[in-house]
Amino acid sequence: MTHKGKIISISSVKGGVGKTTMTLNLAGIYYMLKKKVLIIDLDLYGGGIAASLDVKNNKDIFMMIDSISNNRFTSLSDYVETYNKGIDVLASPKDPRNASKIESKYLSLIFDLASKEYDVILVDTSHSLDEINLEVLDESYMSLFIITNDLVDLKNMKSLVSIFKDTDKENYLVCLNNSRDTGKDYLSLFDIRNIIKTNIDYTISNNFYIKNIDKYILNGEILTLNKNILRFHNNDINNMKKMAEDLIDDKHREGKRYHE
Numbered sequence: 001m002t003h004k005g006k007i008i009s010i011s012s013v014k015g016g017v018g019k020t021t022m023t024l025n026l027a028g029i030y031y032m033l034k035k036k037v038l039i040i041d042l043d044l045y046g047g048g049i050a051a052s053l054d055v056k057n058n059k060d061i062f063m064m065i066d067s068i069s070n071n072r073f074t075s076l077s078d079y080v081e082t083y084n085k086g087i088d089v090l091a092s093p094k095d096p097r098n099a100s101k102i103e104s105k106y107l108s109l110i111f112d113l114a115s116k117e118y119d120v121i122l123v124d125t126s127h128s129l130d131e132i133n134l135e136v137l138d139e140s141y142m143s144l145f146i147i148t149n150d151l152v153d154l155k156n157m158k159s160l161v162s163i164f165k166d167t168d169k170e171n172y173l174v175c176l177n178n179s180r181d182t183g184k185d186y187l188s189l190f191d192i193r194n195i196i197k198t199n200i201d202y203t204i205s206n207n208f209y210i211k212n213i214d215k216y217i218l219n220g221e222i223l224t225l226n227k228n229i230l231r232f233h234n235n236d237i238n239n240m241k242k243m244a245e246d247l248i249d250d251k252h253r254e255g256k257r258y259h260e
């Protein structure tokens with residue numbers, strides 16, 4: 001049987017919700033679960049995966065697509081950077097001027113190549129519902145949407161959920177990240193569900209707010225692989241572990257999203 005890794009996209013409908021941090025945290029958890037992980041940074045204009053992990057950015061997704069389109073492509077490994085023995089990175093364009101040159105038609109081939117070599121492919125996206133991100137959503141085994149306790153964010157999510165209902169898209173989960181804006185907690189879970197018209201599948205508590213997070217970024221650390229974080233934030237780490245397991249669980253994917 002041919003190996004087939006799972007494409008998991010991490011998305012949002014608003015910037016600044018902690019999407020990239022969640023992508024990295026999930027990568028750490030899958031690493032602990034003995035999964036081989038590739039992170040693809042498709043936040044093409046402002047991607048921060050390579051910088052956050054302090055990996056070299058000499059190779060990127062634009063270089064890979066340029067090689068494919070000019071019949072110079074040989075192997076996916078020529079374009080990924082290694083973070084550790086279980087996590088690799090396909091970085092966003094080093095030169096942001098190349099972001100607009102990336103065509104969505106190449107994503108299916110990239111995902112197919114990656115799924116043959118990795119167990120989990122985590123795709124960090126931008127919050128724009130453009131052609132690139134629509135293709136990512138179509139290709140994803142599951143999608144995870146990160147939201148915060150913010151009215152603009154929630155209204156945008158409500159609009160997207162309405163589109164998903166109209167198009168019968170059910171292979172996504174929603175995570176409320178209360179650790180991003182710890183002062184914005186005036187809406188209850190009941191209120192948020194009523195606004196966005198779908199369930200909140202997971203919640204990251206405000207206890208997971210990391211005051212000195214810049215220190216970890218400067219050191220290229222993934223929070224979920226840090227012993228002190230694991231020790232002092234056990235409940236939120238367990239929530240993320242459950243989330244990670246559900247995102248690749250065939251039975252979970254087959255469950256119906258809407259019950260009307």
